[in-house]
Amino acid sequence: MFETHAHYDDDWYDEDRKELIESLLSSDISYITNIGADFATSENSVKLAEEFERVFAAVGVHPDDVDSLKDLSDEEALNRLRELAASKKVVAIGEIGLDYFEREAGQKNEEVRKRQKHWFMKQLELAKELNKPVVIHSRDAARDTYNLLKDFGYNKGVIHCYSYSAEMAERFVKLGFYIGIGGVVTFKNAKKTKETVKKIGLASIVLETDSPYLSPVPFRGERNNSGNIKYVVAEIADILGVSMDEVVEATFKNAVKLYELEDRVYGKLS
Known part of the structure; x- marks a missing residue:
């Protein structure tokens, strides 16, 4: 299986990072892409990727x-x-994008959204310059994310931790993006995510965990x-009425x- 999105540089792994990654790569996980969210985590992602042969990195600044x-x-x-990004182990720019989630009372003001859009576009331009795919974070910002990507026209990458409608997923897929599906699909209330899987099928899905976050049921x-x-694989297989092996094979090829x-x-x- 190919883990397309994790954060093993997170403090939560300080006690057992090396042992955990080694055990994962010795089991059913063939490759891992560790994702940056700012300069420090991007640098740490590159260091991890250069330490482990089958770990890759993405570098970028989260909204x-x-x-x-x-x-x-x-x-x-x-x-x-x-x-x-000059490291040979860096395979993408990300995670970048837009996040309009209201973490505090009141709407995120337009000035914040303006800054997010500015840096989203600047990092898209960098990805195009370097000819690397992008890892897109988009939360409560479907319309702006889609319109900016559509207008910019550099459309290779993944919409990470997809949370919008199945219809919107189809629109992103038509632009050229993969859809990242993780532990949320196992939640009983994840109706939109399950519908998305059913709608787009295996051709456009990649597997992710967003570790250490969003653990699946149970x-x-x-x-x-x-x-x-494997719990994500089992849920996707159940939704689509296919075998787990089919899910693993298709999503592995998609991730590559x-x-x-x-x-x-x-x-x-190499």
């Missing part, structure tokens, strides 16, 4: 972290990401890890294509 860039010019910030609320992907790893996975890994 909730764009304020960390306020003291840098656009070019200074992008140059730091360029330097990180581990909700606990620390997540990539070994729990998403991260443009055909030569390294099917040829000699």
